[in-house]
Amino acid sequence: MPFTLATWNINSVRLREPLVLRFLSDYQPDILCLQECKSPVEKIPREAFTALGYRHMVARGQKGYNGVAILSKLPIKEAGAEDHANLGHARHIAGRLENGVAIHNFYVPAGGDKPDRLINEKFGQKLDYLSDMRDAFHSAVPQKSILVGDLNIAPREDDVWDHKKLLKIVSHTPIEVEALAQAQDAGNWVDVTRADIPDGNLYSWWSYRASDWDAADKGRRLDHVWATPDISNAAHSSRILRDVRGWTQPSDHAPVLATFDL
DNA sequence: ATGCCTGGAAACTCCAGA
Numbered sequence: 001m002p003f004t005l006a007t008w009n010i011n012s013v014r015l016r017e018p019l020v021l022r023f024l025s026d027y028q029p030d031i032l033c034l035q036e037c038k039s040p041v042e043k044i045p046r047e048a049f050t051a052l053g054y055r056h057m058v059a060r061g062q063k064g065y066n067g068v069a070i071l072s073k074l075p076i077k078e079a080g081a082e083d084h085a086n087l088g089h090a091r092h093i094a095g096r097l098e099n100g101v102a103i104h105n106f107y108v109p110a111g112g113d114k115p116d117r118l119i120n121e122k123f124g125q126k127l128d129y130l131s132d133m134r135d136a137f138h139s140a141v142p143q144k145s146i147l148v149g150d151l152n153i154a155p156r157e158d159d160v161w162d163h164k165k166l167l168k169i170v171s172h173t174p175i176e177v178e179a180l181a182q183a184q185d186a187g188n189w190v191d192v193t194r195a196d197i198p199d200g201n202l203y204s205w206w207s208y209r210a211s212d213w214d215a216a217d218k219g220r221r222l223d224h225v226w227a228t229p230d231i232s233n234a235a236h237s238s239r240i241l242r243d244v245r246g247w248t249q250p251s252d253h254a255p256v257l258a259t260f261d262l
Numbered sequence: 263a264t265g266c267c268t269g270g271a272a273a274c275t276c277c278a279g280a
Contacts, residue, residue, distance in 0.1 A: 011268075011269070011279085012268095012269060012270075015269070015270090036269095036279085038269070038270065063270085063271080064269085064270050064271060064278095065270080065277095065278075065279095110278080110279055110280050111280075112278090112279095112280085113280080122278090152279095152280070169280080170280060171280055205280080207266085207267075207279095207280075208266085208267035208268050208279090209265075209266040209267045209268090210266070210267080211266075211267095220280080222280080249268095252267090252268080252279085252280090
């Protein structure tokens, strides 16, 4: 049974409940993975999601910051939650579908302003988080798995609006790109979005700090869909819903989608 | 180099986002 999966950094699931409902109604993904819910799990507005058919949810939350949730029309059972780098943050939740496919939903630390762990503790935490991801995948190589989320790194030159200008900007520095590649390689993860859309600039995030984000188009591809090689060939129809970034009172991230024929 | 904007909370100012 094919299913469509979406990932979206929502930047407050409670404030943007109407946008989530509009997105679910308009696009009908089977599974929606959210990041930056900024809410304890018990305060996520589940009733409205349930009414649209999203009867299943696994989540981790905390007050004010971080928070990840998987809303699903398909039955899903919780399959663990990691606290990489021991930050005490709600940045990962895993679920398993009845067909055995595991879904990992990650919100990797942003990393602060300066790309130097000696003067910016947050950057060190981001690198530690990524090396813990790498070690976890290395010690238990995933199979039949999908990994999505806001990984807060735009790895390719055509994942940012200006590669040279962003080389020293957190999210596109070579040390981060290398750390992400090591985590990706450790799990044999295939970048589904780029397998589907290999050429051309591709962004999923545009800063709020632009008078006209659409015209300026200074975007970055921070949100990703990966899959293990045993199921990556089943993925198709990848897309990034740029229009959603233009909805009223939007998140600064756009949803990223893929369909899996499994 | 800085500000631009947005959300949450220990809220009328600050931290975090990236």
